[in-house]
Amino acid sequence: MSLNNLSDSSSRKERKRVGRGAGSGIGKTAGRGHKGQKSRSGGNIRPGFEGGQMPLQMRVPKFGFSSRVSRVTESINVSQLTEVKKIDIQSLKDLGIIKKSTRKVKIFGQGKLVAKITDENIKVSKGVTFE
Numbered sequence: 001m002s003l004n005n006l007s008d009s010s011s012r013k014e015r016k017r018v019g020r021g022a023g024s025g026i027g028k029t030a031g032r033g034h035k036g037q038k039s040r041s042g043g044n045i046r047p048g049f050e051g052g053q054m055p056l057q058m059r060v061p062k063f064g065f066s067s068r069v070s071r072v073t074e075s076i077n078v079s080q081l082t083e084v085k086k087i088d089i090q091s092l093k094d095l096g097i098i099k100k101s102t103r104k105v106k107i108f109g110q111g112k113l114v115a116k117i118t119d120e121n122i123k124v125s126k127g128v129t130f131e
Helices: 089-094
Strands: 073-077 104-108 111-113 122-124 128-130
Touching: none
Parallel strands: 073 104, 104 122, 111 128
Antiparallel strands: none
């Protein structure tokens, strides 16, 4: 082994500079071929595009729906209401127990409710008892 036999590590290979003249071997079109969308600057097709054919995600049938009632309904546990004095929608919103958009509430769980329910939009499950 001598100094003239040594070679640089392949992990430190210089990057290929494209589009720098015909003599470089990768000049002119710079490996992009001639014409077409993908040869242009910024030109590329979006993911899922199938050349004009109806794409897979649009061929698959749609199913299910989101109930409009469930968007405004919330369920809470009895244990969250231990220190609440009056149970109505507004007081639960003020305490941060339910979201501001909530219109209906159902109270679940096993336990006793000390406070009185003053709102007709609040339902209670069978496991909840009143003092």
